[in-house]
């Protein structure tokens with residue numbers, strides 16, 4: 001995905017969007033972020049350069065308070081993978 005000729009087109013759409021958007025690459029290990037728009041940076045307080053290469057989970061609190069929600073997300077993602 002990082003080398004996709006479509007990435008620049010996606011970046012252009014992202015920058016014109018009025019909502020926060022980020023894009024992760026499922027073909028890379030642990031699904032790292034490869035793109036985020038200005039709204040995403042404003043919402044999260046992180047610059048794209050700080051997000052790139054990291055899994056979205058870095059946005060979560062690190063105190064374990066979200067373990068159940070995280071397990072639900074993980075199960076949903078795994079189940080989606082099985083249907084492909």
Ligand SMILES: Cc1cc2nc3c(=O)[nH]c(=O)nc-3n(C[C@H](O)[C@H](O)[C@H](O)COP(=O)(O)O)c2cc1C
Pocket residue numbers: 024031055056057058059060070071073074077
């Ligand atoms: C396309 C996609 C977008 C995601 N966006 C977020 C997000 O914005 N915030 C977040 O906390 N987790 C997000 N996640 C979930 C985490 O990447 C991860 O799947 C989740 O924390 C469960 O896995 P873990 O237990 O290995 O952390 C996203 C996952 C995917 C596949």
